[in-house]
Amino acid sequence: MSFRLDDFLPYRLSVAAAQVSRRFAARYAAEAGLTIPEWRVLAHLDASGTVSVRDIHRRVNLDKSMVSRAATRLQGAGLVRKSGHDTDRRLIGLELTAEGQALMQRLGGIAQAFQAELLTELGEDAAPLCAALDRLAKGAPD
Numbered sequence: 001m002s003f004r005l006d007d008f009l010p011y012r013l014s015v016a017a018a019q020v021s022r023r024f025a026a027r028y029a030a031e032a033g034l035t036i037p038e039w040r041v042l043a044h045l046d047a048s049g050t051v052s053v054r055d056i057h058r059r060v061n062l063d064k065s066m067v068s069r070a071a072t073r074l075q076g077a078g079l080v081r082k083s084g085h086d087t088d089r090r091l092i093g094l095e096l097t098a099e100g101q102a103l104m105q106r107l108g109g110i111a112q113a114f115q116a117e118l119l120t121e122l123g124e125d126a127a128p129l130c131a132a133l134d135r136l137a138k139g140a141p142d
Contacts, residue, residue: 013136024114028107037062037070039107042079042096046104050083050095079103 005011021036028034034042040060045051048059053071057064071094074080079100083093096104119126 020118024111027110027114031107031110032103035070035073037066038074041067041070041074041094042100042104042107043111045080045094045096045100046108050093052091052093054091056094074100 025036025039028039037060040062041056044056044060048055053064053067056062056071057067060067062070071080071082075082078097081095081097083095122129
């Protein structure tokens, strides 16, 4: 039996995720000129309030350096504010500015429309796929 990469589920999941991510990235890049790391940082801050780079790194599946660079660019654009962390002086807290919040309002609508398109594209396969992804995201049973 020979190994076929195109039949290997982890590879197929990675390719599908990259394709969907690129499709969505084109939309928020057109709207706001954002990169994937910048979008992920903004979206996480929108959902979480003030958090550290370390917290974002853990949640959005990006290297700390990528999160840090994205945060610096977003700060320069006036979308994110950096401050001292509440409990750990070694950490920098990040939060959306009013401009960042307004941008996320617009981008949230774009994200919801994109998700609706994907669900329509998947049709009756959408619910089982979402359930399977939830199981995979939880990790292997102990």
